[in-house]
Amino acid sequence: MYLTTTITLVYHANLRIICFLELKIILTMQQWQGLLSIQTMSLSCLSLRNQNYMAMYSSIFGGITKDPSAMVIPIDDHMVHRGHGVFDTAAIMDGHLYELDQHLDRFLRSALMAKIPLLFDRSTIRSILIQTVSASNCTQGSLRYWLSVGPGDFQLSSSGCANPALYAVIESPSLQVPAGCKVVTSSIPIKSPQFAVMKSVNYLPNALTKVEGEENGAFTGIWLDDKGFVAEGSNMNVGFVTADKELLIPCFDKILSPHSKAGFDPG
Ligand SMILES: Cc1ncc(COP(=O)(O)O)c(C=O)c1O
Numbered sequence: 001m002y003l004t005t006t007i008t009l010v011y012h013a014n015l016r017i018i019c020f021l022e023l024k025i026i027l028t029m030q031q032w033q034g035l036l037s038i039q040t041m042s043l044s045c046l047s048l049r050n051q052n053y054m055a056m057y058s059s060i061f062g063g064i065t066k067d068p069s070a071m072v073i074p075i076d077d078h079m080v081h082r083g084h085g086v087f088d089t090a091a092i093m094d095g096h097l098y099e100l101d102q103h104l105d106r107f108l109r110s111a112l113m114a115k116i117p118l119l120f121d122r123s124t125i126r127s128i129l130i131q132t133v134s135a136s137n138c139t140q141g142s143l144r145y146w147l148s149v150g151p152g153d154f155q156l157s158s159s160g161c162a163n164p165a166l167y168a169v170i171e172s173p174s175l176q177v178p179a180g181c182k183v184v185t186s187s188i189p190i191k192s193p194q195f196a197v198m199k200s201v202n203y204l205p206n207a208l209t210k211v212e213g214e215e216n217g218a219f220t221g222i223w224l225d226d227k228g229f230v231a232e233g234s235n236m237n238v239g240f241v242t243a244d245k246e247l248l249i250p251c252f253d254k255i256l257s258p259h260s261k262a263g264f265d266p267g
Contacts, residue, residue: 055136057128057168059119060151064135073167078158079148083202086110087146090129092170095139100129102259110198111147118147119164132168141172146201183233184213186221190231193254209234223255231255 056071057064065071079085088107091098104126111118120128133143145168152161186209195202213221213234222238223231230238232255239249252258 052141052172054138054141054170054172055132056170057132057166059163059166064132066135071169073148073165074151076154077148077151077165078161079146079150079165079201081154082156083200084114084116084158085146085148085201086114086116086199087144087201088199089145090143092133092138092141092143092172097130097133097143099259100126100143104129106199106257106259107145107147110200113194113198114200115158116147116149117164119166125166128166129168133170136170136172138170138172141170144169144171178219181219182217183220183222183238184216184218186212186223186234188212188221188223190223190225190254196232196255197252197257199256203235206234225250225254 051068053068053071055064055066058073060074061070073080075081077085086107088103088110090100090103104122108118108122108125118125129143129145145166148165148167149158150161150163150165152158188205188208190196191205209221209223213219220234220236222233225231229250230240231250232238237249237255237258239247241247249258
């Protein structure tokens with residue numbers, strides 16, 4: 001049996017995407033039911049997650065959405081299946097973006113090191129990030145953003161990726177900052193300096209260090225360098241305040257150079 005129907009690629013009335021497609025297609029009853037169940041699945045998955053994602057920008061659809069069920073990226077994006085992407089985070093505090101410019105500098109440096117071509121210049125990226133925060137109405141939370149070589153295929157080479165991508169998500173509220181915490185030394189090998197100084201999405205060593213810390217009753221794990229000196233935590237830097245009130249921090253030649261001067265920035 002065939003049904004003629006009009007599908008809009010918009011699932012929610014509150015969707016704020018600028019691009020809006022209408023397709024006239026013919027579906028078998030089975031395909032029609034499949035489509036409905038995918039939509040139901042996507043909505044029920046979201047309701048199971050206790051998250052508050054307030055807005056997303058994607059250069060793939062070329063706009064900002066406030067509908068969490070539309071906050072998706074293509075599975076053939078090389079950031080997804082090859083880890084060919086970089087990211088950064090800026091805290092949103094009392095309606096202000098904390099050290100956005102410094103984080104943006106690190107973001108663009110990482111993109112250069114990862115050979116990700118820039119889709120937009122720095123000031124356009126900055127403006128898109130600010131507009132996404134503004135559209136979200138979020139005053140306390142996190143702005144997370146990614147640059148990817150983009151979608152195209154499932155190859156290793158990025159030569160088939162015609163369009164690099166920029167994504168940004170606003171999450172609220174941000175994680176609670178612990179007043180103090182226990183850490184353990186990680187048994188997961190530290191990244192080599194070439195990869196430790198860039199903020200790529202290859203965070204498996206970081207994730208395993210965090211898991212190992214939690215498995216041992218700690219907040220997270222921290223790495224020592226090849227000489228046994230303290231290097232950095234799974235997603236934060238480490239510093240020591242001496243008895244003379246001096247702040248000692250490791251050199252940044254083998255670790256990610258930080259921009260957050262106070263507390264934790266779970267990037
Ligand atoms: C591995 C690693 N080191 C250090 C940091 C601290 O960087 P910042 O606080 O400047 O964002 C982060 C956080 O993003 C990180 O992931």
